[in-house]
Amino acid sequence: MGRKPRCSADGMNKGAWTPPEDEMLVDYVKIHGEGKWSNIVKETGLKRCGKSCRLRWMNYLRPDIKRGNISDDEEDLIIRLHKLLGNRWSLIAGRLPGRTDNEIKNYWHTNIAKKAQRSQSRKQPRVDRKQIASGSENGAAASNVKNQTIESQNCTTGVVVPTTALQENNMAQDHLVSTLAMAPSNTHHENESSSKGLASGDNDNLSSFLMDFHYMEDFFKILDSDFPKLSGLNDITSTANHSTNTIQVDGDHCSVSINGCNPREIAEFSELLEADWTSNKCVQAEQGFDFMSLLSFLDSTDE
């Protein structure tokens, strides 16, 4: 269904960029600014497709690119952001000045995911490296989870998530958000690409239940923080009283309940949260929401 790739057009260079090519691209951007990548070919004669130019600029030539190793602090931030956002590398990169999505993605696959794999290998048999990178197994598991019947409680409006399902995958955020959203109608997020927003890098059953549980905690911390207020979600979350939000593990089930919220409110909130979150509207510093504060907050209340 996708468009025919234009980069394969005859006469276009491929592979590593040469210094003269870099120079031409930098000169063009200096004069015309970013964007209109396809015009570069026409106007400069550079034998690279616009897509390739954009990538080269974004990942390598941009003047604000930070070079050098990822620091411990940055790694910690990446891990936390990945826990919250999944494989939304561009969003994660947006919170790390000077770092690119490609760089973070590479770093994740070559360092963090590997560490996780190592720590897990004590408990689990080895899993094929490519499967870890692609998350294909968990992608299937996630879609299975989405199709599972979700029970719901009626007292304190909860969503009961079978812990067996949680243990089969650790796509916590998509799972939780879609699960909450599906509770009343079973109609949400069905058309979402399975590859989007899924935490595939840290899959491999990395203490999956614990990770999911932590995410839920994070979720409610977000819910209790200023985030919803700043997102204009006061009405929905005002009923989600801090002291009565619970996550309960009971036999085969993990029960999530928000006292005072009905299923529709939870669903609406979940949709708004995800929409705002993934479109980055609520995590822009200039709009008043201090994401670092949120992370610090989560940090300070962890464990």
Add this chain to the structure above:
DNA sequence: AACTTACACAACCGCACATGA
């Protein structure tokens, strides 16, 4: 020294979405 393996990272590919004609 020669060869193999593992690693790091740049670049490519396919897809989805946005936009304008």
Add this chain to the structure above:
DNA sequence: TTCATGTGCGGTTGTGTAAGT
């Protein structure tokens, strides 16, 4: 409304190099 095009994103591959045998 439909279609073509541009852009952005995440997954994957290719390649140079360091480390190990």
